[in-house]
Amino acid sequence: AADEGVSPLVVGLVDVGGVEELRGIEAGGASFFPRMPIMLRADQIDIDQEIRGSTVTLLPTPGFSIDIGTRSEFGFTEADLRRIFATTVTIGNLLTDDITVSAPVSIPISNFANLALVASADAAVNAPLSVAGDLSISSAVLDVRTLAPLTSTSGNVSLTADDLNIASPVNAFNTITVRPLTGTVHVDLGTDAGGKLALTDAEIDNLLAPTLIF
Secondary structure, eight states, X not given: OGGGTXXXXXXXXOOBTTBGGGSSEESSOTXXXXXXXXXXXXXXXXXXXXXXXXXXXXXXXXXXXXXXXSOSTTEEOHHHHTTEESSEXXXXXXXXXXXXXXXXXXXXXXXXXXXXXXXXXXXXXXXXXXXXXXXXXXXXXXXXXXXXXXXXXXXXXXXXXXXEEEOSOEEESSEEEEEOSSTTXXXXXXXXXXXXEEEOHHHHHTEEXXXXXX
8 A cells, every 4th residue: 555655566467458457557646656666477468558656577477588579478569668657667587587689679768767687597689779778687698699789878788697798789878887697707808718707809899888897
């Protein structure tokens, strides 16, 4: 309840728009401010109406994979994501299997500024992904493939992985941070050494920001 200060809304199975009482979810509306966090957890979430909250977190059932760009078992098109209004949207957690960016997605500041993608295994960026604020991707293996740039037009980009391949530009207005997912993994710049978070000179050249942090 709003007057108890309880926030995230956790829903076990959601078809937003298909279930009448969830046709537009808003945590904090005309009756209570500020807006509160919303968390949705399900095997599948179809976003057919607006979701508004201070932050929005979308979590698949543990072991499921995420698709950004295509509506699938747990996937979201650009149109789906543009129905979310919040400061920050987080998709996935360390119980998520893989993440794939399968089609171009660009989110304007009028929807949400910051996007965080989190998985335990692999993340494959196969298409352009752009947000206005901070963009972060975290997974064991992260592959930014050819013709699939990552862009933050006014914020920062954070890439967290134990194995990172960068074949397309990563653009940030402020700072790009690259760090290992596991604390015992070392960073190696200039080579392609196995067992390390290694970036070649060509990969470093694809990191385009005023400040790089390793």
